[in-house]
Amino acid sequence: MAHDASNMTPLSSLRSDGLKGKLQVPGDKSISHRSLIFGALAKGETVVSGLLESEDVLNTAKAMQAFGAQVHKDDQGLWHVTGVGTGSLLEPIDVLDFGNSGTGARLVMGLAGAHAFASTFIGDASLSGRPMGRVLNPLREMGVEVLARSKDRLPLTIKGADPATPITYRVPMASAQVKSCVLLAGLNMAGTTTLIEPVKTRDHTEKMLRGFGAELGEEINEAGETVLTLEGLQELTAQNVTVPADPSSAAFPIVAALITPGSDLLVENVLLNETRTGLLTTLVEMGANLTIENERESGGERIGDIHVRHSDLKGVTVPAERAPSMIDEYPVLSVAASFANGETRMEGLEELRVKESDRLSAVAAGLTANNVPHIEGEDYLVVKGGSNQIGGGTVVTHLDHRIAMSFLVMGLASQKPVEVDDGAVINTSFPGFVDLMTGLGGRFSA
């Protein structure tokens, strides 16, 4: 069921004694979506272990079934996906509901656009307010037609190109979703697609393309941009995929431990792909007592255990160039900054305005409600940390899981409790968040 004003569940967190123990957060959301999508395109049976079973990912699983793939979970918790082959998806009979998920909707639009049939995309109120032009524009260049009630917003219907024309596309903003949409469309049509990425973003689509046996050209041009070339209709071969723990979810217990006195946590098996580790870099610069242990390779990705203890943090400037590698972590970094000595300045945040909520203004409003001085600019945020009067407010989550979890983390260390207006939205990416945090010593009240 989609979350809306009718089924909101308020939730509070309270000042806690130290958080202690070992934990594993659920599987990486980006890799989970993609393992289902690549499984649905590959010949044979892909087996996925550690899939994130959150609402966003389960909606992608349903979409893959609607396109003709077989998807099921076995008794051991492994997910099996039997694919239909590149360029061979079937026309969905029903509308495709992506709930809260920008990644699901935008990546699957790439698949749909390369197939000569119509498919209709719907989502919740948050997703229906998010810009889709960023993926629809390159798809239109390939010959796709789009019918939307309101310009480039869900609900909308895509009429796949027939025949589809591969394009050369330079991604105008730092977005792995746009890159992935264009590559997935290109994979499902004849001819060569060229993708120019001026700013490097998470590379899970590239890694998975290669992991499933496709050839993907990659070079750096004179301007320092990454140029990817992909020949369409390459056959993919089913794989066994192990999904590592999601660093964007690990961010919540990590920051909770840093700001809550007496904490000592070991967060295990976390994905350490360097396109995702900007938050860890920033926290170390802030003085975090954080070490990576048992670093190793798993399924083509670097993973490790993160040992984190309560620390006296200091404010830093986070440069704009780092934003793509920590784009989903700014809300929880703002919470860490609230407990740091001095100012933390975060720059290059324009993309935060088009996430599940306008995250820059949602964070600023949450900081205001909880007595944390800050300055909100068009594309930057300055948090003035170190007050001893934090908390006491209610935060409006705007159907945004990361706003909900970030401010619940704040309440674990603040003088007064922090309430969020909807805790149910957390299921978008981190089912079991409250139970997991409670098990480590966090205090919550419904």
Ligand SMILES: O=C(O)C1=C[C@@H](OP(=O)(O)O)[C@@H](O)[C@H](O)C1
């Ligand atoms: O490709 C992905 O899996 C994602 C890309 C990012 O979005 P953008 O591409 O809009 O930056 C990120 O915010 C999202 O949570 C997941």
Ligand SMILES: C=C(OP(=O)(O)O)C(=O)O
């Ligand atoms: C931005 C996010 O996801 P999506 O764009 O897939 O909704 C997120 O999980 O923080």
